[in-house]
Amino acid sequence: MLAILLGGKAMGKKQTLLGDCELCYRTNVEITIHHLTPKELGGTFLPTAKLCLPCHKQIHAIYTNEELATRMNTIERLRDDDTIKKFVRWIQKQPSTKLISVTKSKERRQKKR
Ligand SMILES: [Zn+2]
Ligand SMILES: [Zn+2]
Secondary structure, X not given: OOOOOOOOOOOOOOOOEEXXXXXXXXXXXXXXXXXXXXXXXXXXXXXXXXXXXXHHHHHHHHOOHHHHHHOOOOHHHHHOOHHHHHHHHHHOOOOOOOOOOOOOOOHHHHOOO
8 A cells, every 4th residue: 555645735744755764774764854852842953863654653652752852862862772672673673665554544534636
């Protein structure tokens, strides 16, 4: 199941690019930009990290914005976290082409035309 976005207006601010994840080091995966300090907490102009979708979702599933801003605001600290390490060890065994469904996608419902 591939959703192909052909220009036009995207409903969400989700943009897809391929690259290397800074957390699990898998290459040629779908990359998203993670604000190491959440934007809500003033991180708009602070460093970001390129993370694959599963890593990104995982981080936000484990940590609140406050924890990210205070304790996990560098990629090194994230890499060094035991929960993350376990996750990374697992994700590295997954093929990069496999889409891991973490949540049921709400985006689907907006596809009207
Ligand atoms: Zn990753
Ligand atoms: Zn993020």
